[in-house]
Amino acid sequence: MSVGVVVSLDEGKKSASVKPLVELTSADMARVNELILSKAGSNVEMIPEIANHLISSGGKRLRPMLTLAAAQMFGYSGDSHVKLATSVEFMHTATLLHDDVVDESDLRRGKKTARMIWGNQASVLVGDFLLGQAFRMMVDVGSIDALDILSTAASVIAEGEVWQLAAAKNMETTEDEYLQVIKAKTAALFSAAAEVGPVIAGATRAERNALRSYGTNLGLAFQLVDDALDYGGNSKDLGKNTGDDFREGKLTLPVILAYRRGTAAEREFWKGAIEDGVSGDAELEKATGLMIRHGAIADTVGRARHFGDIARDAIAPLKSTPQKQALLEVIDFCISRVV
Template sequence: MGVVVNLEDGKREAASIKHLIDLTAADMARVNELILSKAGSDVEMIPQVANHLISSGGKRLRPMVTLAAAQMFGYSGDGHVKLAMAVEFMHTATLLHDDVVDESGMRRGKKTARMIWGNQASVLVGDYLLGQAFRVMVDVGSLDALDILSSAASVIAEGEVMQLAAAKNLETTEDEHFAVIKAKTAALFSAAAEVGPVIAGATRTDRAALRSYGMNLGLAFQLIDDALDYGGSSKDLGKNVGDDFREGKVTLPVILAYRRGTASERVFWKKAIEQNSADDTGLEQAIGLMKRHAAIADTIGRARHFGEIARDALAPLEATPQKSALIDVIDFCISRVS
């Protein structure tokens, strides 16, 4: 079973998270104003590099989750707007750094910043955005929120190093891969969801529910991304299909296909991933092996599993429009494949 991506995916996305977009629209307008303000600098290259990625059409899903989670518990004030901006800057900084580490040439359908301004500029502007994020967090005045987001920043960096250490290692286990994506992707989703109830003064139980929701949503989101790299399109991914394969990334579809494969198939994987011989012909063969061993289908199945855990985390909470919208986000993440 392969991945079939609906070519009308953009329309499906708009429909599936429309509730969240509508609920957070007014606050997101303030977030976007703050983003543009805080991305500014007298150093000309900083806003050029930052705005290249900021204005490139990302979904802004993480800050919307922060806003909805704060609204869900009746928060009134502007702290959630500032924290949502900080979350987006942390995410943007991570992307700038990721593209350097991965030597990526395309992001969100455009050349990466590193391809235009170079690796040094991408890393340093990412650092600048992180600094601005922390300044805004301090301005909010919540030590708990600062602790959550600063801890997430450390975990994300650990995840990057873990991934680097495991690069091209086909002996990576499924558990080891989950540890990487939990740190690299899910930690920020979790923090983004938890800081909402924190500044709203919600209970520890409510905080734990949103933390679990974000963590499992992030795991589902990343696993679907892993699957799409072998069955999506450049339009859907915002990067070249098969980039993970060409870069020698050992993602879950690769792990499953390698472990389930024959001895000769493992020789193919070792040559492609460990010996840097991945090309378009190899990509076709890789996808064929993944289909043969249900590696893509099972990756999607695991994503659905984490999506259900995220849904269950919210189940005990009072029914609100925000809760419904956050559940829609789970459905959106999974519906990127069909």
């Protein structure tokens, strides 16, 4: 079985693209994909079956490409960035396996989730296996700083998961609280992925900080665009069916904004939909209409643009390289998915 770099290169309606990033990292990504297949292997038959089920299901592989490009940006020429990029992808894959169990999700990218095929227990345990493999590769690299960055990210992501679980279906959650959740759940791995490249390349503290800030704010923008796409996008851009967040009762920023801006009757509707699970097709249509009426989707995209601007400013002072230009275009690409 082969695992390729799966990206959307449809530029018909979008000027921004991940194509420059893909091209700059293609040779290294081929090595990452080989390492993924090698490290996902096990004598326990179920482990590679479950790992390959998710790994082959598609996705942009954006996080490991960030690691590779950020290392290249500072002239790195060894092979540690390949191991770290693979670690990043395994961390992401493990998170998806765990997320699907916590969220009780049936589908991911149009395919049955691993938990629906092999069960919750196997999904959690294979996620743990992949995390273990990720940490073994980090140790192989031998950089205490890189190990610290990625292990801290793993801890923060887990905290974000628990935080989200505690806030789940609570309509009194504020925008600030929600942003803290996605900063932990999503942005922490983007941040770590972008920072470990400069670390092993021997970049300065200021350069490391710039890439860390870039990653954090790109991750926030990326998640907020995903939030908006669930109510106004298409399955191709989102990687799942539109409306899935609503049907699963997920509290996202468009919901929070529409709830807080709505009338008393509208707030009762939201409580029924999110807290009580009354979320069929008719409710989804009404929810989308309320979001449009109160500008919730547009303002979510506006927040995403704001964080995208912060990411852009973070690396603005760095020397101009093809990798820097590709990273800047990634910001535009992430946001243009909802245009």
